[in-house]
Amino acid sequence: MPKVTAVRLKLAGNNKYYDPEDLDLRIGDKVIVDTDKGEEVGEITIPVIEVTDDRIKAPLGSIKRICTKEDLDQYAENRRLETEAFAICKDKIRHHGLEMKLIRADYTFDRRKLTFYFSADGRVDFRALVKDLAQEFRTRIELRQIGVRDETRILGGLGVCGRPLCCRTYLTDFSPVSIKMAKEQNLSLNPTKISGVCGRLMCCLNNEEEAYEYLNRKMPRRGDLAVTADGEAGTVCNVNILRQKIAVLFEKNDVKEIKEFNADQLTCTPKKYRKQEEERLAREREKEKEAMDQAALEESEETAGATGSDKRENKDVKRHEGNRRKNGNQKNRRNNTRRGPGKENKGKNVRNGGYSHQGGDKNEGN
DSSP: OEEEEEEEEEEOOOOEEOOOOOOOOTTTOOOEEETTTTTEEEEEEEEEOOGGGGGSSSSOOEEEEOOHHHHHHOOOOHHHHEEEHHHHHHHHHHTTTOEEEEEEEEOOOOOSSEEEEEOSSSSSHHHHHHHHHHHOOOOOEEEEEHHHHHHHHHHHOOOTSSSSHHHHHHHEEEEEEEEHHHHTTTOOOOOOHHHHHSSSOOOOOOSSSHHHEEEHGGGGOTEEEEEEETOEEEEEEEEEETTTTTEEEETTTTEEEEEEGGGOOOEEEOOOGGGHHHHHHHHHHHHHHHHHHHHHHHHHHHHHHHHHHHHHHHHHHHHHHHHHHHHHHHEEEHHHHOOOOGGTTTTSSSETEEEEEEEEEOOOOO
16 A cells, blocks of 8 residues: 655645655654645644555655755745735735735745736736736736635634634545534524524534434424324424434413423424324224214123113012011011901991900990
């Protein structure tokens, strides 16, 4: 596997692989490298390592040497000349009345090329300006228009987090950032809160996008239908993505109540399918109610049948008891008739076979 090292040419510039050329390189060393523009001063960002061939996208550049003291002095002189060139170019822009904002002037290490970076709202005709600058500096002049993100990376600054800007410190490429990422992370859509110094959406929204996409796979949206394990239906009113908690609003008899559940305790239906799901739940509840009513009806019929049987049994018992008492009374009367009048008939006249009993005296009839 080939040995490579990474070199960053400018502050917040791209890291590119270079052939170390058997040099003893350490992180932070200044080196002279060959580029398309000429010789440039770069900084070693990673030590010499071995990589596979598929990680090398283009032919490796060559490192000419480690910067000597004379190279570093020339590099410092170039920075001083860039400051002077920047002031001269601003005067030329003002003289030509061009609507452009000068950002930076950049010399190559050998001073064979001077590049001016600027930003503007539209296209700018700077041909006359280039001629004046070429006559002034007697070298090759290039004017390059850049966007607001590159402008912020060159100028630098502090973000809302209080730290140096990501694009100024470690970002090498600008990844696309969309408003969908802010929605995924449940952030406020106020532009002043999710925009960076450049006025565009903050690059850090892209840092946690993958994690939020993973966490949001089983999380509902606000307004979705949520059904508990007991079959109680409510409306999702808030979600906590990191804690995987869902707040559900329940409305019953004009009484509202909010309960919090874990994401795996609910069955959620998206808002666009909510009407169909509510209708399905209503049909299920109606079927359950009908089944309960049918079961109650059958139970009441069984109870009524058992009560009727008891009534019939009680009626038969009473009728049997009445017959038994009636037969007993008749038997008693017959026995009393055979025995004759008792003490209870004393003092009364009773006709019985021609005999008359009165007061216990016996009189023979005529």
